[in-house]
Amino acid sequence: MTDTPMLQMNDGRHIPALGLGTYKIPDSQADAVVRRGIDLGYRLVDTAAMYDNERGVGSGVADDDTVFLTTKLWNPQQGHDAAMQAFEESLALLGRDDVDLYLIHWPCPAQDRYVETWKALIGLRKSGRAKSIGVSNFLPEHIERIAAETGELPAVNQIELHPGFQQRQARAFHDRHGIVTQSWSPLGQGAALKDRRIAQIAEKHDRSAAQVVLRWHLQSGLSVIPKAGAPDHLADNLGALGWTLDDEDMAAIDRMDDPDGRIGPHPNRM
Secondary structure, three states: OOOOOEEEOOOOOEEEOEOEEOOOOOHHHHHHHHHHHHHHOOOEEEOOHHHOOHHHHHHHHOOOOOOEEEEEEOHHHOOHHHHHHHHHHHHHHHOOOOEEEEEEOOOOOOOOOHHHHHHHHHHHHHHOOEEEEEEEOOOHHHHHHHHHHHOOOOOEEEEEOEOOEOOHHHHHHHHHOOOEEEEEOOOOOOHHHHOHHHHHHHHHHOOOHHHHHHHHHHHOOOEEOOEOOOHHHHHHHHOOOOOOOOHHHHHHHHOOOOOOOOOOOOHHHO
16 A cells, blocks of 8 residues: 655645545544545545534544544634633544544635634644644635734645645745645546547556645645545545656646636635
8 A cells, every 4th residue: 555645734744635525524424434434545634514424533543543634623613712612512423532633614705704713733742732723715815814813824724725726826825925725626526537629648657647646736735525425436546655646647637728718605605
């Protein structure tokens, strides 16, 4: 099994570049899926309070200290005190004393509570219970504000990112500040797998379409968390490791970018 490459975060810690996303995996199935993923070689598992599967994910990870575990604060729990309580609830469900990474799931600018929420996360990091802290779906303007008001940058920003929506401006901003860009919906909800250009590259390398797309993420310096539940998909996604797309392949996928290709909600509308 090829080892998963690690990316350095701006807090000095490292995060696996390829992980297991658990969105829409029911709590009753999460234990088995996560255990199978860890047995196959996954070393990052991503969940969230909103996924309603933290208990199952925590049971699947158990006491394996080789696994990097991420969870996220859901929108109604923003605000300093509410965030602290929500974190305690997540820890209880996960059956853990700490997590490797805790994220604010969405900025929810209409609530205007993400700055005080970020202050709560800073406190959690200082206590050691959230080893690293970050955000998800934040625009550069949101990150600039929390940094200006607290002096603290997120270690990670987890955002929608796939060949049809490559978020180049956000990635450049993250790079300038040492923030790891982590891709959710990395296959574009399956759209990228049906693209003829991806199919041609997959045939060229005798790889699956998913492996090609995930390899593009990895070679672009991104962390990527594809969701998988079925054993064959879990194994197939790990096949993105240990080989290389050439410059021509990378350029072809880069040309698939559509700045208007967002599939999920706009961060300012949540």
